[in-house]
Amino acid sequence: MRTPTASAPSAARPAPLAYRCPADGSHAPVESPAWRCPTCGGTWDLDFAPSSPVPLKSLAGRVNSLWRYEEALPLAGPAGGLTLGEGRTPLVPLTDHVSAKLDFLMPTLSFKDRGAVMLVELARRLGPGRVARVVADSSGNAGTAVAAYCARAALPCAVYVPEATSPKKTEQIRAHGAHVVLVPGDREAAAVAGRAAADEPGTFYASHVHNPFFLHGTKTYVYELWEDLGGRLPDTLVVPVGNGTLLLGAWLAVNELHAHGLVDRRPALVAVQAEAVSPLAAAFHAGAQDLAVSASPAPARPTLAEGIAIPRPPRAAQILRAVRESGGTFLTVTEPRIRAAQLDLAARGLFVESTAAACWAAVTADPGRVAGATVVPLCGAGAKTGLAAG
Template identity: 80%
Template sequence: MTIPTASTPPAASAASMTYRCPADGSRAPVESLAWHCPTCGGPWDLDFIPSSPVPLNSLTGRENSLWRYEEALPLAGPAAGVTLGEGRTPLIPLTDSISAKLDFLMPTLSFKDRGAVMLAELARRLGPGRVARVVADSSGNAGTAVAAYCARTRLPCTVYVPEATSPKKTEQIRAHGAHVTLVPGDREATAVAARAAADQPGTFYASHVHNPYFLHGTKTYVYELWEDLGGRLPDTVVVPVGNGTLLLGAWLAIGELHAQGLITGRPALIAVQAKAVSPLAAAFRAGAHDLPGDTPSHTPPPTLAEGIAIPRPPRAAQILRAVRESGGTFLTVTEDQLRTAQLDLAARGLFVEPTGVACWAAMMAQPPQEGRTSVVPLCGAGAKTGLAAQ
């Protein structure tokens, strides 16, 4: 498998772009609603490269949303559609060398809005004649984001979530008009249920894991860092990793900016997992290039960081390669470290959910890196889950 990169062949327009399987090269038109490779069942990449470099000096007067980086987006154009004003979140210092990007200040209170707006806009452009309903699966935040943007585009939406999902998150999903289906079992059981529904005719599967348009939304996180820092990036970009959508989006953006000569070096990617559920960290330390294919399915142990408790992420090989090629590494955090980090941030005026504090928890445990700068994302608002139990 290969990671999505800025070197994939360009497409003439959004309408003619194709999905491409990074494992075996299979292709499908975007209009087909095929949500996975028919040969291997894996997730798609997208044949797309930016039309031209994003003009740093011309961004000031642009719309304050993800669409300000239209040159870098596969759905950009003069009539770019749905938006809730997502993006442009504050970047504030936590220490002399570590800054935090407050992505919990998104319209639905999590960074997942970056990808959800792309999926909803894609479904809208495919048209009601092709898309009758939208289906998503989530541990909470992605489903909430998809529900909100489907409400904005008036698309019927069903979100599958594990039955143990925070009631505050399911209430938010329902408030946006989506139907919530509670699935017995873990996150993987939820994905299986959603995928069965996704195979029904006229269904657009708004998968933040399988659909690469989501990654082209999350990559705006790094474009914003680049803009905020005046045309440069920090030495390390620290990201939480479950399914890896923020990390792979970040790696896409780093590759694009570097290929266009807009940055001179590539920052290291520091991937953070909860110690309780850390299959990628274990594979990385073992020198593996993918997760073992014969690992039996099992229910992962509970963790406060429910949003990254993914035992078998479909893009595992891409994530491992991206971290290695960046010169980065994996870090894991304990439940006690998550609790401590949440309280520490709250004492600084920032109330963030336990999954969203994972990166800060990891950096608090590291020795100071003299002369090196890092950015951590605070990905979800504490109002979604409340304070972690002591």
């Protein structure tokens, strides 16, 4: 990325980056305040592809954070820039063929740190002339991550969350110095409020859904697997899906590694949703390419997996396409299964929030639906929500 202001780090990429709308081909510079395509209102992709492969044999001597994969990132490493030591989380076996990646051991206790560091570093590099404050909307974890990195970058931050968000999560956001706005209604209501605030002058919208820099942070999840497995990837990646930010980041990384000849096959993506809120699973099994635009989303039922309770994800078409291209599928899990999986993981020494237990619930409910070496992410710590009631 070309340095947008004189105060930005000199290590930025030499070539300018641009947002690109996959629907109509529109472009905008990353310095633009437009957080979505002004022509069709769609989500941006980032017009970026790594020009050189990540050198596996050279990684051992690099910084112990996700910035070690500098060839694959749209922002160059933070020489004097932003980091909390995010990434490099452990991979531990659960069964003979299923392993868990412990992303709840991130600085803010969720995988959202992977994308948040990229968003806030971008806001920091854009400089005070363009960014007076940062706004995010979230069910809790993404907002916490953005708040933490804004605190590190000394950027004012406001986070819009549904009023029913876990008090432990809102307490964590406030502890980082961010202003919490409790929005009546569900996750979509919080998104609407956040987007309205994002349109105010001088605001950087740190949207983990709309801003593609977030996906280029979450893709480091797969780069770490590839490194830890000695240049291989597992046969199956099981991923929880609400807005799909981890799944889409994972698919970015898989395709980049394959394009550079660093892996010879691509793993199947198995996407997991709570049965109570499963619009993507329904669309996938109906053979749809997207969620029906004219139809109202099915009423969201209560679910323990609040982090993936998204009735209408903006990147639905991309998520469905990625799962199909990978040869994967969608699985849904019931509330009793989620609760049992959380308790089972805790009995194994891994206390995660109920959303993070959804993938383990899917794998244990139907072991025949996943093949070969499999990795599940444990995305958020149990300290954020406590044990599921029941």
